[in-house]
Amino acid sequence: MQTQTVDIRNKVVEEDKPWKDFMRSFLRHRSAVIGSVIILFLILIAIIAPVLTPFEYSAKSNDLMQSPSANHWFGTDEMGRDIFTRVIYGARISLWVGFFAVIGSIVLGSLLGLIAGFFGGWRDAVISRIFDILLAFPGILLAIAMVTILGPGINNAMIAIAIINIPTFGRLMRSSVLRIKEEDYVLAAKAMGMKNGRILFHHILPNCWTPIMVQGTLSFATAVIEAAALGFLGLGAQPPEPEWGTMLADSRPFIQTAPWTMIFPGLAIVLTVLGFNLLGDGLRDIFDPRMKQ
Amino acid sequence: MGKEMQTQPSPLLKVQELVKTFPIHGGIFSRKVGEVRAVDQVSFDVFPGETLGLVGESGCGKSTTGRSILRLYEPTSGEIEFEGKSLLKLSQEEMRRTRRDLQMVFQDPFASLNPRQKIADILEEPLIVHGIGNAKERKEQVLELLRVVGLDKHHASRYPHQFSGGQRQRIGIARALSVKPKLIVADEPVSALDVSIQSQVLNLMEDLQEQFGLTYIFIAHDLSVVKHISDRVGVMYLGRMVELTHRDELYQNPLHPYTQALLSAVPIPNPEVNRERILLQGDVPSPADPPKGCAFHPRCPYVMDVCKKERPEFVDKGNGHFVACHLIS
Numbered sequence: 001m002q003t004q005t006v007d008i009r010n011k012v013v014e015e016d017k018p019w020k021d022f023m024r025s026f027l028r029h030r031s032a033v034i035g036s037v038i039i040l041f042l043i044l045i046a047i048i049a050p051v052l053t054p055f056e057y058s059a060k061s062n063d064l065m066q067s068p069s070a071n072h073w074f075g076t077d078e079m080g081r082d083i084f085t086r087v088i089y090g091a092r093i094s095l096w097v098g099f100f101a102v103i104g105s106i107v108l109g110s111l112l113g114l115i116a117g118f119f120g121g122w123r124d125a126v127i128s129r130i131f132d133i134l135l136a137f138p139g140i141l142l143a144i145a146m147v148t149i150l151g152p153g154i155n156n157a158m159i160a161i162a163i164i165n166i167p168t169f170g171r172l173m174r175s176s177v178l179r180i181k182e183e184d185y186v187l188a189a190k191a192m193g194m195k196n197g198r199i200l201f202h203h204i205l206p207n208c209w210t211p212i213m214v215q216g217t218l219s220f221a222t223a224v225i226e227a228a229a230l231g232f233l234g235l236g237a238q239p240p241e242p243e244w245g246t247m248l249a250d251s252r253p254f255i256q257t258a259p260w261t262m263i264f265p266g267l268a269i270v271l272t273v274l275g276f277n278l279l280g281d282g283l284r285d286i287f288d289p290r291m292k293q
Numbered sequence: 294m295g296k297e298m299q300t301q302p303s304p305l306l307k308v309q310e311l312v313k314t315f316p317i318h319g320g321i322f323s324r325k326v327g328e329v330r331a332v333d334q335v336s337f338d339v340f341p342g343e344t345l346g347l348v349g350e351s352g353c354g355k356s357t358t359g360r361s362i363l364r365l366y367e368p369t370s371g372e373i374e375f376e377g378k379s380l381l382k383l384s385q386e387e388m389r390r391t392r393r394d395l396q397m398v399f400q401d402p403f404a405s406l407n408p409r410q411k412i413a414d415i416l417e418e419p420l421i422v423h424g425i426g427n428a429k430e431r432k433e434q435v436l437e438l439l440r441v442v443g444l445d446k447h448h449a450s451r452y453p454h455q456f457s458g459g460q461r462q463r464i465g466i467a468r469a470l471s472v473k474p475k476l477i478v479a480d481e482p483v484s485a486l487d488v489s490i491q492s493q494v495l496n497l498m499e500d501l502q503e504q505f506g507l508t509y510i511f512i513a514h515d516l517s518v519v520k521h522i523s524d525r526v527g528v529m530y531l532g533r534m535v536e537l538t539h540r541d542e543l544y545q546n547p548l549h550p551y552t553q554a555l556l557s558a559v560p561i562p563n564p565e566v567n568r569e570r571i572l573l574q575g576d577v578p579s580p581a582d583p584p585k586g587c588a589f590h591p592r593c594p595y596v597m598d599v600c601k602k603e604r605p606e607f608v609d610k611g612n613g614h615f616v617a618c619h620l621i622s
Contacts, residue, residue: 184405187365192419192468193392202418206409 025286032282038275046091055082057089058240065258075260077251083261086242087268093243094272097158097227097236098220104162106169106216110208113173118181118200128174131167139164139222140229147235154227154243157236161226165219172215176208183207210287217280221273228269244269303377304338305508306362306476311335311371313354313361317581329581331357333532333588334371336607337615339476344502344509346523346540348516348555350577354532355512356400359478362510363395364388375476393423396469400481402461406453412439412464413449419471438467441504442497459490463497470501478510483518495522516559520544525613528552531588532580534607538614548616550593587619595620 026032045052061080068075074083116127134142146160147153180186181204189199230236231245239246244265251261311332319326332354339345347355361368364380373380375395383391399405406415416435420426426434436446442463453461462482469477479498483491499522501507513519519526520540527537528551536549547553554571561568573592578584584591590600599619607617 184399184401185407187360188397188399188405188465188468189407189418191363191365191392191395191397192422192472193389194418194422195389198422202410203407207407 022286026282029282029286031278032286035275035278035280035282038271039279042091042272042275043095045088046095049085049088049092052088053082053085055085057081057085057242065254065261067258068260074264075258077247077258077261078254081240083247083264086247087244087264089242090244090247090265090268091272093154093237093241094224094227094269097154097161098223098272098276101158101161101165101223101227102216102220104159105165105219106212108162109166109169110173110205110212112166113170114177114200114205114208116170117174117177118196118204124174127170131170134164134167137164140226143226143230144233144235147230152235152238154237154241157227157230160230161223164226165223168215168219169212172211173208176211177204180204180207214280214284214287217276217283221276221280224269224272224276302340304374305341305376306339306510307372307374308338308358308362309336309372309374311358311361311373312369313357313366314369327581330532330583331580332361332368333580333583334607335529335532335534337527337534337537339508339510341475341508342502342506343524344511344522346519346526347510347512347529348514348519348526349529350514352577352580353529354580355514355529356480357532358529359397359480359510359512363392363397363478365397390423393472394475396472396474396477398462398465398469398477398479398482401485402458402465403453403485405465406461408453410452411449412451412453412456415453415464416449416467416471419468423472425472434471438471441470441501442467457490458486459494462486462490462494466494466497466501470505473505474507476508476510478512480512481514482511484513484515491518498522516556528555531577531583533588533617534615535589535618536614536616537607538612538616542612542614546614548610548614548621549589549618550595550620551589587617 059081061076061082063072063076064080065078066072066076066080072082072084074087076082077086112127112131116124137145142164143157143160146163147156150156150159186199186203189203194202227236228243228245228248231243232249234246234249237243237246239250247265248262248269251258251265254261312330312334313332314328314330316325317327317329318324335354335358337345347358349355357366360366362373362380364373368381371381375391380388380391410418413432413435416438417431420431420434425431435449439446439448444460444463444467448456448460453464456464462485466482482498483494486494495518498509502509509522511519511522523540525537525539526543527534528543528549529535530551536543536547536552543552544556547556550571554573557569557571571594575592578588578591584601586602587593587600587605590596593600597619603619605617605619607615609615610621
């Protein structure tokens with residue numbers, strides 16, 4: 001009897017560490033794997049861009065509007081620049097803008113959402129109304145307005161995209177915090193005598209990350225589109241920066257005579273957005289407790 | 294109220310006329326349209342080294358009482374004295390420091406541990422926030438705590454989801470013990486556990502009480518569990534304490550009609566015994582709109598006119614047997 005008691009006490013449900021568990025379900029999820037392969041591929045290309053091409057992205061030549069060939073894989077544009085070179089350098093810009101815009105809106109949005117959700121009261125009222133106001137405008141319109149004020153340019157486009165995405169993360173964080181702060185372990189932390197700061201950052205925040213991570217991945221895709229849209233409107237990256245949206249805008253007059261000037265930057269945007277959406281959807285499924293067996 | 298004519302040592306905790314109400318919001322502007330009186334003028338003392346059981350049905354306010362004592366819910370009114378000093382007058386920061394002496398064990402061992410912390414971190418954190426020991430001493434103390442509650446050293450590096458319910462509750466108890474508190478409020482610590490595990494955890498709590506001289510407020514709805522562990526038992530109904538006395542006295546000589554009905558509902562594991570079951574009519578009234586007078590009068594088999602008008606006082610009927618009933622006076 002005594003030995004039996006000890007056995008039950010020391011029996012531990014044998015499970016792997018959380019990240020191992022995560023990796024297993026991640027690798028089992030097809031769209032998550034495809035999405036991350038696409039993203040890793042894009043990141044790799046962006047990093048080794050100079051090795052992949054003999055051309056400079058802004059170097060003009062006399063080979064104007066050449067169709068794709070062995071020398072110029074994606075053809076050349078109206079100034080004789082190699083489109084393949086511009087597309088792979090463009091990956092640098094898009095990933096850069098997407099990354100910092102999303103990080104910026106996650107940091108600011110989460111912080112505001114955390115304050116609103118945890119403290120409630122007038123802080124919640126003020127912050128939530130600001131989110132409502134930001135959400136009342138169509139995102140891209142707000143971004144255009146902000147870039148107009150700040151002045152065109154890739155960095156200002158990045159800031160504008162970050163700001164228009166703040167309410168998405170803020171609301172998400174606020175609702176997570178409202179849920180988590182009622183959990184017994186948060187009450188327990190208070191009962192232990194922990195200060196608000198420790199409760200917030202050690203107990204509430206780590207349990208709120210999952211939806212933020214999923215939304216962050218999906219927002220990366222939106223941010224890439226928004227950056228391209230601003231570029232297309234002439235408000236984002238300025239020539240001769242090889243930004244995909246700007247390239248699309250430049251190619252508009254030649255859509256019938258030289259479609260490759262439009263097709264390849266367009267495909268690059270599609271591929272990037274597809275990659276992040278697949279990964280985001282995959283992560284959402286993986287983290288959804290109802291999907292767990 | 295407040296009859297402390299007992300020949301006992303001075304109480305560790307003194308609760309007087311504790312009231313906790315929760316507002317009910319309604320309407321389009323979510324204005325306050327009413328309030329739930331979850332705890333309604335509850336008074337009792339807890340003496341050093343004893344276990345005070347609090348029993349009652351779901352929603353009778355026993356958990357709210359426990360949480361209000363620790364100021365996890367801010368009490369609406371009343372007085373709570375711990376070692377002679379008023380807890381309600383303390384500032385947030387003073388209260389935070391005082392929490393070292395007042396700890397809590399939670400009902401649901403699956404919800405009360407942070408799923409993202411390792412057991413070692415869960416047990417070490419209270420020591421950090423109260424500035425106890427250096428890193429090395431704390432690590433040793435964590436291992437000692439695990440040993441004390443019957444867990445293994447290698448459990449320290451695991452996460453809560455890797456444990457069973459009983460093991461998690463041991464971790465919850467170890468966490469409460471880590472700061473060497475004087476009083477532990479145990480809020481239904483075994484009701485989420487299998488019966489076979491319940492006795493293990495109860496025995497552990499008794500051993501620890503003896504070892505560390507702990508005082509417990511033990512909240513439960515299971516009368517046999519309360520009988521097993523308590524020295525004195527308080528019975529609550531609709532936010533009020535209706536009877537409070539020594540365990541044996543309560544189980545042998547219940548005075549309040551509600552206590553009598555409650556005790557008659559305890560199953561006896563012997564089919565030969567024939568006994569009277571007191572079946573109460575109706576449901577527990579809503580604490581948002583409690584009956585006038587005695588809260589129990591709509592269901593009481595011995596109801597008198599006075600019960601509908603006047604609220605009975607909670608007074609000592611001799612030998613520390615407190616009861617709130619017009620029948621007994």
